[in-house]
Amino acid sequence: MNYREDNFYIKKVLKGNLPSYAILVEKHKSLVYTLALRISKNHEDAEEIGQDAFLKAYNSLNTFKQESKFTTWLYKIVYNTAVSRFRKKHIESFSMEDSPIQESIQGEHIDGLDIMHHKERKKIISEAISRLKEDEGVVMTLFYLSENNIKEIEEITGLTNSNIKILLHRGRKNLLFELKKILKEEIVDIL
Amino acid sequence: MSSDKIKNDDVIKSIFDEGGLEKPSDSFTNSIINTIKTQSGDSVFVYKPVISRSAWLVIAFVGIALFAYLFFGFSPEGQGLDLYGFTLNFDTSKIKGILNKIAFSFEITPILKTSLIALTFFTFSNLIIFELRNRSFFK
Numbered sequence: 586m587n588y589r590e591d592n593f594y595i596k597k598v599l600k601g602n603l604p605s606y607a608i609l610v611e612k613h614k615s616l617v618y619t620l621a622l623r624i625s626k627n628h629e630d631a632e633e634i635g636q637d638a639f640l641k642a643y644n645s646l647n648t649f650k651q652e653s654k655f656t657t658w659l660y661k662i663v664y665n666t667a668v669s670r671f672r673k674k675h676i677e678s679f680s681m682e683d684s685p686i687q688e689s690i691q692g693e694h695i696d697g698l699d700i701m702h703h704k705e706r707k708k709i710i711s712e713a714i715s716r717l718k719e720d721e722g723v724v725m726t727l728f729y730l731s732e733n734n735i736k737e738i739e740e741i742t743g744l745t746n747s748n749i750k751i752l753l754h755r756g757r758k759n760l761l762f763e764l765k766k767i768l769k770e771e772i773v774d775i776l
Numbered sequence: 777m778s779s780d781k782i783k784n785d786d787v788i789k790s791i792f793d794e795g796g797l798e799k800p801s802d803s804f805t806n807s808i809i810n811t812i813k814t815q816s817g818d819s820v821f822v823y824k825p826v827i828s829r830s831a832w833l834v835i836a837f838v839g840i841a842l843f844a845y846l847f848f849g850f851s852p853e854g855q856g857l858d859l860y861g862f863t864l865n866f867d868t869s870k871i872k873g874i875l876n877k878i879a880f881s882f883e884i885t886p887i888l889k890t891s892l893i894a895l896t897f898f899t900f901s902n903l904i905i906f907e908l909r910n911r912s913f914f915k
Contacts, residue, residue, distance in 0.1 A: 603809065610805045618800040632800050639808045640815075703794075710795025729792035757788050764791070 588612045591655040610639055617663050623722030624667040638663040661741045713763040721756035
């Protein structure tokens, strides 16, 4: 489906057009869900967080000032909803010092992925991303998937510029490390 | 940015593009819309003023026109309102005429004139303040 600009639907929703909100949800649900999953690490919780965030966004849509992008505003709601739900379980345990950076594999080619079937590749990539720490997963998803810039990520997560850069650096290293690890496990399983 | 870093960034980007996006259940959207329907009776609360901005502008225009007419209108009787040394040429004959036609014989006293001017000034200064507040000048 070809979607129009978010503002087009927002104006309609504010005039009471509920189907336009359904289109907005359809347009953004995958990224919202993915973001929630990066924090919750659980599909059921991610679904609940995503729905909760969309309800909150609907109820406060008239306060959206359009000073930033709609997605930045929406992801901030998702992030806060997820973090407040999982604060005790996960986020408080996060610390910038507790994760040793894996050995550098920068520039190395992940040969195993090239020869795999698309479905299998997707499964392995998904597994590797899910093994990242919550904040690394969120920052990486926002940066690489949603293509938010660092300033927008600052606005969404409340993290500082340098923290985000550190998380991106660690996330990149850890993702490649996890991919290699999973690929080795796969090969061992086959053998 | 070094070429290695750019290359590494491209690899990560392609990894995320391929396997980074997860999909919620098929009932995800319907569940949200149904909840909204039940919780709020199909509508988002949107503030709508009882008197629209354009209506306020018309009222302000009429008021200012009336005010200007009363101040600067022709006064055959040459009556003036003495306010601390300033004499305002307040044409009471027109108001008298209108009121006499409507119901009864009406005499506009200097106190009533002052009250009318004060009331008009108060009303329009408040209108202007409300309008400026709505445009966030004072926020």
